[in-house]
Amino acid sequence: MAKISVVMISMNEEGAVAKVICDIKKHVPGAEILIVDSSTDKTAEIAEENGAKVIKQFPPKGYGKAMELALKSANGDVIITMDCDSTYPSEDIPKLIKLCENGSDIVNTTRVSRRPKNMPLANFLANRLFAFLAWMRHGIKTTDVHSGMRAYKKKLIHSLNWKAGGPAFPVELLIRPIKHGYKYTEVPINYYERIGTTTLNKFSSTIWTLKRIFLKEHYK
Numbered sequence: 748m749a750k751i752s753v754v755m756i757s758m759n760e761e762g763a764v765a766k767v768i769c770d771i772k773k774h775v776p777g778a779e780i781l782i783v784d785s786s787t788d789k790t791a792e793i794a795e796e797n798g799a800k801v802i803k804q805f806p807p808k809g810y811g812k813a814m815e816l817a818l819k820s821a822n823g824d825v826i827i828t829m830d831c832d833s834t835y836p837s838e839d840i841p842k843l844i845k846l847c848e849n850g851s852d853i854v855n856t857t858r859v860s861r862r863p864k865n866m867p868l869a870n871f872l873a874n875r876l877f878a879f880l881a882w883m884r885h886g887i888k889t890t891d892v893h894s895g896m897r898a899y900k901k902k903l904i905h906s907l908n909w910k911a912g913g914p915a916f917p918v919e920l921l922i923r924p925i926k927h928g929y930k931y932t933e934v935p936i937n938y939y940e941r942i943g944t945t946t947l948n949k950f951s952s953t954i955w956t957l958k959r960i961f962l963k964e965h966y967k
């Protein structure tokens with residue numbers, strides 16, 4: 748069986764981090780759990796107490812730089828990403844691993860095959876629009892270019908030149924490998940209610956999503 752890493756990034760997730768780690772351990776026993784943490788609260792200490800490896804990135808450098816460090820620091824042959832806020836279903840991690848073992852290089856998840864109860868309508872519609880634009884521009888069949896829960900083969904992470912700085916990095920993490928010919932699958936998931944406060948800035952995230960879909964430097 749492939750060696751598995753589950754990586755997350757965190758900024759002030761002390762209310763969620765213990766539950767998230769315990770859920771992962773329950774569903775993927777033996778996996779490496781790695782967190783790049785930029786918190787001022789007790790997230791890092793709680794994560795370590797619960798058996799995660801923590802890399803401190805402080806002061807915070809934003810979602811993209813933290814996620815790039817997490818992905819590049821993982822030891823697993825298959826790397827799963829999640830948020831540290833208990834929104835993503837760790838019970839579905841084994842399904843993602845299986846799809847990688849059966850030949851996918853990247854497994855995306857979609858939170859919006861139907862509208863999740865706890866996702867505001869504006870966010871749902873924006874997610875669908877961004878996915879539509881990715882299909883128009885690149886022919887990628889997806890309904891969710893922003894999902895934070897994915898599986899990546901390690902070789903893919905180390906073979907591409909990422910432009911991680913700035914928001915909306917998940918968009919690039921999806922489009923660039925597909926444009927380079929990596930094999931892609933998408934599966935629907937549940938999206939649970941968030942514990943704690945969101946860091947999402949809708950304005951800059953929208954601008955960067957459009958850049959990452961339309962500017963060559965973000966997918967070539």
Ligand SMILES: Nc1nc2c(ncn2[C@@H]2O[C@H](COP(=O)(O)OP(=O)(O)OP(=O)(O)O)[C@@H](O)[C@H]2O)c(=O)[nH]1
Binds near residue numbers: 759783807808813
């Ligand atoms: N290390 C690090 N983690 C960050 C940074 N910004 C956000 N995060 C973490 O990145 C993950 C995603 O951020 P969220 O606030 O959940 O944003 P989102 O998932 O788009 O929005 P929600 O749907 O409201 O959860 C969370 O685990 C955050 O704690 C950062 O600058 N550094």
Ligand SMILES: [Mg+2]
Binds near residue numbers: 830832834895941
């Ligand atoms: Mg989140």
